Amino acid sequence: MDTDRLTLMTLRRLAWPVVVLVPVAFLGIFFLWPVTNILVKGFVGGRLWELLHEAVFWRVLWFTVWQAAASTALALVLALPGAHLLARFHFRGRSLLRALATVPFVMPTVVVAGAFIALFEQFGLNDGAFRMRHTVWALLAAHVFFNLAIVLRTVGSYWEGLDGRVEEQARLLGARPGQVFLRVTLPRLAPAVASAASVVFLFCFTSFGVILLLGGPTRATLETEIWRHAVWRGDMASASALAVVQLGAVMSLVLVSNFLQRRRGGREQTRLDSRPMPSRRLLGANLGLLLVALGLPVLVLVERSLATGNGYSFDNYRALTVRVTLLPVSALTALGNSVLFAVVATALAVLVGGFASLVVVYGRRSLSHFFDFGLMLPLGVSAVTLGFGMLVALDAPPMDFRSWRWLVPVAHALIGIPFVLRTVVPTLRRIDPKVRESAALLGASPFQVGRLVDFPLAGRALAVGAAFAFAVSIGEFGATSFLPRHPDRLTAPLALFRLLGTPGDLLRGQAMALAVLLMVLTGLAVLVIEGRPSGRGVVRGDF
Amino acid sequence: MKRLVSFFLLAGLTLVACGEEAPQPAPEGIAGQTITLLTHGSFWVSEGTLQAFTDQTGVQVELLEGGDAGEMVASAILTAGNPVADVLYGVDNTFLQRALDADLFEPYASPALSNVPSALQLDGQHRVTPIDFGDVCVNYWGDWFDETLPPPGSLDDLIDSRYAGQLVVQNPETSSPGLAFLLATIAEYGDGWEEYWAALRRNEVAVTTGWEEAYYGEFVSGGGDRPLVVSYASSPPAEFIYADPPVESPPTGVLLDTCFRQIEFAGVLKGTPHQAAAQALIDFMLSDTYQEDIPLNMFVFPASQTAALPEAFVNFARLAEDPYQLPPADIEAHRNEWTERWTQIVLR
């Protein structure tokens, strides 16, 4: 502990102000200031009061909470077996499976919606009693599809770090496998489950495209209502009253989830056993489940990208190199832009999120709580609020960022930071003080301790966080659609929307091919960023 | 179907004598300036078109996209007085009044307006200038219909039980063509529009959130099973140009008696420090160079009558002779009330 404190003191004196100020400035300028500004500007207290007396409002609020909670619960239930597989067994294709699970993240909502609708048709679920489309089931299925990866990886890697002997102990005390899971495993996984659940809940709470496209015209959530009021009805008072409600709900949720995670976190014994090979049946059943949940929509998409007027071919892919008149640049250039933005956004998220993690772990209590809380909020705040907020707030020198090229990656980074934070913080918390002490006793200076001990251990966690930030950025569409963009910096998801916005099979085929490339690129990026999982460096972070 | 429709014979547009197009001499002192054009997400021009403007005037143009038309107008209103750009392009007649009420624009009457039919010039004070227009109409899938069941001819036909379960429309609360089609029915039936929609509902109209789902999800073209969809009058040329494999003629057609006219405007934003350059850009946007570039980039018609149309448009794009229209002020005044009633009637 003394060495720890020593390291900390030196760190404080030399670099601490930078470590604290960078995240504060970033969050302050690009999130808190814009959001406060738009809420204050549009906020009419009376409207909020009126809203509370409208039955429609309560129906919308209830549905928003209900669908997010149900989506989260379903995602947890479906992903836990897969998480178990990733955590406890060694098998060929393990890292590939993890990379694949991240792919849905970048699939544009409209494409996923299309794939789901095609699937429903395939299985005859579009008519009769099982009519899926425009039902809450379709919406939940899509949310589960998008968010499976978060649970799979958050819980999976945490689980990996848990000592499996505790479960064995429970079995030897007579507990059946089901009892072991309910009485021992689940309570031990609680921090990771809470962490994953809160992220998934926030994603679903502010989900936009899925609600509009799959929920049908009658279903509305806070997010879609904010958009409808602000954009279609020009009623900023109602929009900001709703945004206040949304922000309040998100803040209370983050507070509760942070409390749950802090209450017990980082205290678990960890031990890395050699992982056995799973039995063929277990592997088959689990992979089957994941393949149905993740693979089928992807396969539908791949099939559509290969289908052309003359049977199957790669023509749609070849066509992507040529600019069609509807797009400012060729689809491939757009893909390049997406990668560039994603790289910048990831770098920002890693820098800001990394510094913030240090503050959360080593900082003063109040500062730590503030960072842990504040940096989660962008996940749960409406894209309309953030986008319009930036327009209103960042409009005067020296902060006239409104038409700044890099405002888009900045907005992406805001969403990527929570992922970095949730990965790195638990890992830093778990670095055994003894390891740092012994390094110090061997003569390492505090910064060497950081470089030799903390970074290699936290580095893997940082990489996993970075992979998520990358995936979030490259597939993001919502927040940025409200920001002014430079057309020659068209990103792939926006290009896809444009291609789908005009009739013609040729354009649709190209859109599908572009979506597949986006997925492949993301999968590869995740593989590269995370690198080969080294035997020892198992990430015990949350993602 | 193959009948050529000459653009100049279209009624409903008041023909204005067109003079020789003489390039306006660039005002003094604007050369070297850079101005920003804020557009919606469907905007694009061919490479080199804006370069022509720079060559003429010495003014560089930077482009900014601000989401769809509604989002762009909303963000322009939020930044009124301290705009992000100098010129805004893409506000249509359904959002026009909202933008005018927010006092977004500096009036400017371009000399090039002489080439634009007065029917398109909705703002007498010239705060906005019409640049292009198009029609939102019911499209049909050609092969679905034959002599025994011809395509419907009018809005009235759509509630005929022979066309039951065939039409898909978009939610006017979330979709621009959806709103346009609702406005068409209101223009046709006046207060009777509610009864009309109740009848449409009985005739099993389908409602989607956006155009993409309607066209690709429900309409035959995208693999759906409904042969009638609310889309654009310019959709058939797109079906022709982007067909795979190539076709002789588009598989879809337009019901010209169901159309609502959408006109898109540009305006000089209040608060711009580059007023003269911004006005020069408005002039340029009405020049033939720019106007002739519009159709294939955005699948709408140029506002200027001196602009020539591309072949695919001449062959397959058609315009309604007497499209439905409503004054922008009426639209803005009643939109929320209409869409709420519509939701009650059609969705609840």
Added chain:
Amino acid sequence: MLRLERVSVRFGQNQVLNQVDLTVASGEVLVLLGPSGCGKSTLLRTIAGLETPAAGQVFWEEQNLTAVAAHQRGFGMMFQDHALFGHLSVAANVAFGLRIAGWGVGQRQQKVAELLELVGLVGFEGRSVETLSGGEAQRVALARSLAPDPRLLMLDEPLASLDRALRGRLVNDLGQLLRGLGQSAIYVTHDYGEAFALADRIAVMDGGRIARCGRPVEVWADPQTEAVARSIGHQNILSLDNQGHCVLGRLGGQAGLVLVRSDGLRLAPSGVGARVVGSVFSQGRYDLQVEVGGQLLQLSAVEPVGLGDSVYLAWPDDAVVPLVASADG
């Protein structure tokens, strides 16, 4: 009584247990001794039902347990790092097995109190297990394993993570406690000191086999193989040439290994000459290290001897035991 018949376990290509035969009598404490990696933990896990044997059978009395799941065997196990349930209190940890077995709240409380008294943790019921010291955690783990009255208790190096002084005391406590309860137990360790302190019988493992099994005194006196001899702490292992000669003279009839037990080797007025190279005073005696013809030997002496002194060594014939050389040694 536990009986293993020719139990083999493979991990992939790796034969971890090779045809192991073993019995544990009722009330007996058997110590499995061996270096790490010899398969002793795997053997324990196989008995517990946590590993599936590739071949062979596990019996309890006449019941074949080979296909019985771990939670139905009625065996208890204590892991090296205790594997306490971090989310439960001390009392809830101890009561876990009782809850699973369907005991009522009152019965549970009473039994937990008894057990905590037995392991010397009276009043610890409400404590969080995260606040316990290593020794306390070890006792909670023991109480928890004992709670459901297991017919066999297995202890996998339960003291390895504790410091030396605590270990010494706990070994004695543990031995008394197990004998007091008449508990059948298998105790795994790599520490021969613990083994001799606890065992009714010792089974020394080497390369996935039981190399030697017997009462501690028998195993000490005649380890039979080099590996067993080294596992239980013998160091005076000498190789003989073709005529049976070594540095101590002729100790056999042919080439091979012999053990000269340190408890037989002593200083004498005359005999084989040696030089003292190390002397450590320990518990009233001197542990000496002497050098003879380049060979180092251990013995103990009552009188102090100076470093570098020349001494003479003598031994009774029964202190010399032939050994089978280990394949890798």
